[in-house]
Amino acid sequence: MRLITHNMLQCPVKGCSKDNFPLRIEDAEIENADADFNPQFLKRMLDRIAWGALVQTSFSLGVAKLPESPGDPNDDEFLQTLHHVLLETRVKEGRMVCNGCGHVYPIREGIPNMLLQENEV
Amino acid sequence: MSRPEHTAPPEIFYNESEATKYTQNSRIMQIQADMTTRALELLSLPPDEPCYLLDIGCGSGLSGEVLEVEGHVWVGLDISEAMLDVANEREVEGDLFLHDIGHGLGFRPGTFDGCISVSVLQWLCNADRSSHVPKRRLARFFTTLYSSLTRGGRAVFQFYPENPDQVELIVSSAMVAGFTGGLVVDYPNSTRAKKYFLVLFAGSPDNSSQPLPQALGTDLPQGTEPS
Numbered sequence: 001m002r003l004i005t006h007n008m009l010q011c012p013v014k015g016c017s018k019d020n021f022p023l024r025i026e027d028a029e030i031e032n033a034d035a036d037f038n039p040q041f042l043k044r045m046l047d048r049i050a051w052g053a054l055v056q057t058s059f060s061l062g063v064a065k066l067p068e069s070p071g072d073p074n075d076d077e078f079l080q081t082l083h084h085v086l087l088e089t090r091v092k093e094g095r096m097v098c099n100g101c102g103h104v105y106p107i108r109e110g111i112p113n114m115l116l117q118e119n120e121v
Numbered sequence: 122m123s124r125p126e127h128t129a130p131p132e133i134f135y136n137e138s139e140a141t142k143y144t145q146n147s148r149i150m151q152i153q154a155d156m157t158t159r160a161l162e163l164l165s166l167p168p169d170e171p172c173y174l175l176d177i178g179c180g181s182g183l184s185g186e187v188l189e190v191e192g193h194v195w196v197g198l199d200i201s202e203a204m205l206d207v208a209n210e211r212e213v214e215g216d217l218f219l220h221d222i223g224h225g226l227g228f229r230p231g232t233f234d235g236c237i238s239v240s241v242l243q244w245l246c247n248a249d250r251s252s253h254v255p256k257r258r259l260a261r262f263f264t265t266l267y268s269s270l271t272r273g274g275r276a277v278f279q280f281y282p283e284n285p286d287q288v289e290l291i292v293s294s295a296m297v298a299g300f301t302g303g304l305v306v307d308y309p310n311s312t313r314a315k316k317y318f319l320v321l322f323a324g325s326p327d328n329s330s331q332p333l334p335q336a337l338g339t340d341l342p343q344g345t346e347p348s
């Protein structure tokens with residue numbers, strides 16, 4: 001799972017609407033995978049990124065340091081850093097934990113298990 | 122023709138051997154790619170713009186690869202672990218999630234530019250467990266899909282409806298969730314090439330109503346097959 005998609009995830013458990021985002025990542029094994037640099041895509045997505053959550057997550061995982069607020073979308077260095085964090089950083093193993101309801105979503109081979117019990121939907 | 126969704130739930134039906142079959146049979150692969158290409162066309166995304174797309178029932182990633190070739194970034198959901206493992210082995214670029222879409226999606230509002238889905242929707246009409254009420258599962262799915270799309274975003278589902286009642290159930294569930302749009306039937310007079318696409322609009326950026334895209338092969342008389 002790339003960090004761009006982690007930034008879009010919120011806990012889908014029924015009734016969990018407080019502190020359901022971002023899901024806290026624990027015991028993560030991080031993998032870097034090269035991806036084609038696509039400034040057009042990054043600019044398109046910039047408005048959709050929850051910046052505070054991204055800064056917090058990338059800090060907790062010890063990946064590249066991001067500025068406190070989004071940089072200039074025309075600054076190539078900023079876009080390169082953003083590209084690396086969003087699209088080249090993958091969580092391979094570990095788990096995501098919801099700060100609201102405590103649900104644990106295990107991650108195996110890069111694939112989060114989002115299955116819920118019937119009483120959670 | 123036997124319908125796979127009648128034999129077992131999808132996570133059982135698409136086991137390891139079935140999953141492998143899906144990526145070794147070139148005919149299945151070609152059909153899957155063709156339907157993805159058509160679904161992408163019906164999405165009518167802005168030209169030459171890399172988008173962030175959702176693939177519902179991504180399976181082994183055959184449809185995702187079509188999205189990659191077109192320059193899009195994708196996220197795939199599937200309920201079959203065996204299929205996702207095959208996708209992983211094939212090193213697809215998309216993010217993969219093990220998920221039951223009948224439980225609703227877990228994405229923030231306005232996440233995706235669009236959504237495609239190939240041969241999945243009919244599975245949602247099954248009641249594999251006593252707790253499965255198809256109407257409720259469809260409602261949860263469409264409601265959460267609607268919110269996860271950008272305003273004006275589209276979702277296109279190729280599917281194999283079993284009967285008119287099923288079509289009615291699916292379309293009405295989508296409309297109750299807020300979508301507009303409807304069914305596009307390609308090659309309606311052909312037995313072999315006939316394909317059902319549910320084309321849904323999640324609002325529109327300027328609140329205007331959007332016409333349904335034109336179906337293919339509607340001028341062919343009954344019984345003629347496209348070459």
Ligand SMILES: [Zn+2]
Pocket residue numbers: 011012013016020098099100101102103
């Ligand atoms: Zn939660």
